[in-house]
Amino acid sequence: MSKFRFSLSNAAVRQEGTVESDSFTGxxxxxxxxxxxKRGDVLEIGVLGFxxxxxxxxxxxxxxxxxxxxx
Numbered sequence: 865m866s867k868f869r870f871s872l873s874n875a876a877v878r879q880e881g882t883v884e885s886d887s888f889t890g891x892x893x894x895x896x897x898x899x900x901x902k903r904g905d906v907l908e909i910g911v912l913g914f915x916x917x918x919x920x921x922x923x924x925x926x927x928x929x930x931x932x933x934x935x
Contacts, residue, residue, distance in 0.1 A: 866891075869916070870909040872899050892919075892932065901930050 868891040871880045879899050885891035892909060895901060903921050910916030919932040 866911055868909050868911055870895065870907060871916075872901065872905050872907050874902065874905045888917075896930070903930075906935060907932065 865884045865886055868883050868885060868888070869880070870883065870891075871878060872895070873879070881898055883891050883894055883898060885894060888909075892907070895907070895909075901907075901921055901924075903924055905921045907919045907921070908916040909919075918935045920935040921930045922933045923931040925931060
């Protein structure tokens with residue numbers, strides 16, 4: 865399993881943490897278990913040694929599912 869570092873921010877707050885997953889997609893999909901994600905939030909996520917990917921939450925689908933757009 866890889867350890868992904870992330871930061872989730874909006875106009876009011878910035879949260880940071882780590883999540884372990886076998887894949888990048890799994891790490892992004894499991895974020896809602898660690899932090900509350902809302903429309904407009906900006907996510908930076910990656911692994912040590914590589915620059916983080918940057919996404920913006922553009923829609924909340926429900927039950928912890930959100931739609932991300934590359935930022």
